[in-house]
Amino acid sequence: MADQESAHDTGAASAPRGVGRARRLLRLTRGRRGAVWATGLLLLAAIVVTVELTPGTSSGFSAVINNSQNTVGTAPNFSASGGVLPYSDGWAGGDTGWIDYGGTWTTASTASGATYTESAGGGAGNKAISGQTSWTDYTLQGDVKILSGTQAGLVFRVTNPGVGADTLNGYYLGLYTSGTMTLGRENNSYASLKSSTYAVSTNTWYHLAVQVVGCVITASVVQVGATPPVTPTYLSYTDTGCPTSGAIGVRDYASTAAFRNITATAGGTTSTTIAPYYAPFANVLTPQYGQTTYGGLWTASSANETYTDNTGGQGDKSVMGLTTWGNYSLTGDVQLNSSATTSTSSGFIVRVVNPSNAVNGMTGYYAGVSSTSLVLVDINSGTATTMATAALPATLGTNTWYHLTVEAVGCTITATAQLKTGSALTVASATDSTSCQTTGAVGVRTIGTSATWRDVAVTPR
Known part of the structure; x- marks a missing residue:
């Protein structure tokens, strides 16, 4: 045998x-x-x-x-x-x-x-x-x-x-x-x-x-x-x-x-024409598809495999991936480093086109965690509109890892958050029926707090 x-x-x-x-x-x-x-x-x-x-x-x-x-x-x-x-x-x-x-x-x-x-x-x-x-x-x-x-x-x-x-x-x-x-x-x-x-x-x-x-x-x-x-x-x-x-x-x-x-x-796809994207930041060189920053002071740690915005300004963002991406799931971890309040947040952006240095300088969607909530926001050429919010199961402090998943399928955007140590799932979901952005890159974003990310991955749907 x-x-x-x-x-x-x-x-x-x-x-x-x-x-x-x-x-x-x-x-x-x-x-x-x-x-x-x-x-x-x-x-x-x-x-x-x-x-x-x-x-x-x-x-x-x-x-x-x-x-x-x-x-x-x-x-x-x-x-x-x-x-x-x-x-x-x-x-x-x-x-x-x-x-x-x-x-x-x-x-x-x-x-x-x-x-x-x-x-x-x-x-x-x-x-x-x-x-x-x-x-x-x-x-x-x-x-x-x-x-x-x-x-x-x-x-x-x-x-x-x-x-x-x-x-x-x-x-x-x-x-x-x-x-x-x-x-x-x-x-x-x-x-x-x-x-x-x-x-x-x-x-x-x-x-x-x-x-x-x-x-x-x-x-x-x-x-x-x-x-x-x-x-x-x-x-x-x-x-x-x-x-x-x-x-x-x-x-x-x-x-x-x-x-x-x-x-x-x-979900998933049967096609191999769109490559999965993985940015563990283990290599401080620019990863596949690059990273373009808009505001902030960004550093990568190859030892910790993390990516940090050290200033945490209003709307600092780093964009990666391709604007031709359509349906996909993004997963990764985020922690708020300097300030975790109801008015500060950090998280991911999806379906991103036309990014700039302004607070809402992009078209696409933002999913972020504050000290108390998961929020899903539609950003359209400088105008931000809250699509959905959901309360976290416990108050989020600084330097605490949260795992986020953002699914962009058609005009429905779904964000799911969970503590890395385990907690109930928090879900915020909405369908954009007015100005649906159907393609775009991915990225990370801060609102009033420095933040760190790790294990960012995108898979096609």
């Missing part, structure tokens, strides 16, 4: 593998076990509870969880977002909502974002799953680093996961140090579907994006911090009789690996 690595590289399907009996343990960092925890796990199996995580900041949080008794059917109820799209990993507050199947998983907060590390390795196809099995068409993306061994990546459209090398029904998009990005099908066995040649090294972050629409799967990879301009490597595959829905996750095999910045957004 061919081993898993050989099967993945050559495209040969491995024989079905037996599934070992999972250890049903919840191991806390302080090592407490016993009847109290057993009782708690039985209660979790019997009831469905929705938990809203307490807003706050994180500092050096670390936890290890092995083989929890949650299932894909129940665990999303405990996730920070309640298992709905758009979805952000939430590892800055632990790994609530993630269910591991094999391996040893550790969360840690860093300046460039929280990481999720699998350190056991071995041949069990260690994986951690989140989201909902009812999710159909979506875009999954995130950063993958192979720490040792030969492969790691993302899984999607996942149902029926378990402990075992190929114990799930769904897809695996893996990076291989043998030099490929490979899409494979898992259903208690493995079949390689399609590969693209791509040089992969250990201890290097790579950004993977996969869009699954119907039975069409489109994927891309780019090295984080690669010298721009960066052209992603693609693959596209249409599967026959594909699973039409499933959860998301991360996986390694005969390797150890780290993951970060995992997000899932609704």
